[in-house]
Amino acid sequence: MDKSPNDEHLFISLENVSLRHHGRIVFPNTNLKIYGNQHWAIIGANGSGKSALAKAICGRIPLADGKVTWRWHVAQPISNYNVALNIAPYEELTATYHSLGGQRVPVSFWVLPEDREKGEAFLPTILGDLRSLEEICGPYPFRAEKHGVVQTPHLGMEHQTVIAYGNAFREGDPPGYDWLHHHELSHEWWGNLVTCRDWKDMWIHEGIGTYMQALYLESRKGRGAYRAFMARNSRHLNRRAVASRSSS
Numbered sequence: 001m002d003k004s005p006n007d008e009h010l011f012i013s014l015e016n017v018s019l020r021h022h023g024r025i026v027f028p029n030t031n032l033k034i035y036g037n038q039h040w041a042i043i044g045a046n047g048s049g050k051s052a053l054a055k056a057i058c059g060r061i062p063l064a065d066g067k068v069t070w071r072w073h074v075a076q077p078i079s080n081y082n083v084a085l086n087i088a089p090y091e092e093l094t095a096t097y098h099s100l101g102g103q104r105v106p107v108s109f110w111v112l113p114e115d116r117e118k119g120e121a122f123l124p125t126i127l128g129d130l131r132s133l134e135e136i137c138g139p140y141p142f143r144a145e146k147h148g149v150v151q152t153p154h155l156g157m158e159h160q161t162v163i164a165y166g167n168a169f170r171e172g173d174p175p176g177y178d179w180l181h182h183h184e185l186s187h188e189w190w191g192n193l194v195t196c197r198d199w200k201d202m203w204i205h206e207g208i209g210t211y212m213q214a215l216y217l218e219s220r221k222g223r224g225a226y227r228a229f230m231a232r233n234s235r236h237l238n239r240r241a242v243a244s245r246s247s248s
């Protein structure tokens with residue numbers, strides 16, 4: 001839990017709620033699991049609240065004390081570490097993305113009220129990153145549902161169909177584009193569509209997801225930008241086996 005940058009309201013976000021130890025505190029999860037067609041997250045909340053995931057809600061049950069239990073339904077397979085909760089007085093910005101797969105994909109960006117203008121200016125970046133990754137990886141995996149972005153007090157996370165964004169709209173910073181949104185979105189393919197069976201193979205998510213950034217730079221800025229990115233990241237060269245023999 002945090003305060004908004006101007007200290008006006010609460011800004012609550014659960015990051016990686018199911019990742020290893022932390023998830024077990026919040027949700028009754030064990031290790032990495034993939035679910036299909038599940039009901040998720042039953043939460044007691046003040047009855048006046050709105051849900052950013054209205055399309056996924058399958059139940060709103062008023063309680064005697066004025067609170068409400070919200071029930072969400074997820075139709076497509078999802079891994080447990082991709083479920084999250086964010087609470088703030090968000091404003092929803094919307095757009096439509098035309099997928100290479102032929103579908104019209106609803107896009108929503110939930111921003112803090114004080115960042116609405118910055119959020120509106122950021123929408124073209126969101127649509128551009130979708131197009132760039134579709135050109136490399138194929139149609140957006142969750143095009144039957146939506147692509148969502150939600151502003152968070154932490155840097156970012158690839159929660160399925162609503163990625164967390166906390167990079168403060170720093171599109172001008174090196175490497176010259178908003179790498180955070182691009183990186184988290186890349187996980188919709190590498191992490192959420194293709195998911196490792198065991199934490200020890202997390203390199204599949206992060207390694208290939210990061211490589212997407214090199215390909216993005218090459219497509220936008222040329223071969224030199226690709227080489228510079230790879231050289232910068234060469235310090236991460238593996239000196240030991242990436243995956244241990246035992247499962248975590």
Ligand SMILES: [Zn+2]
Nearest residue numbers: 183187206209
């Ligand atoms: Zn990542």
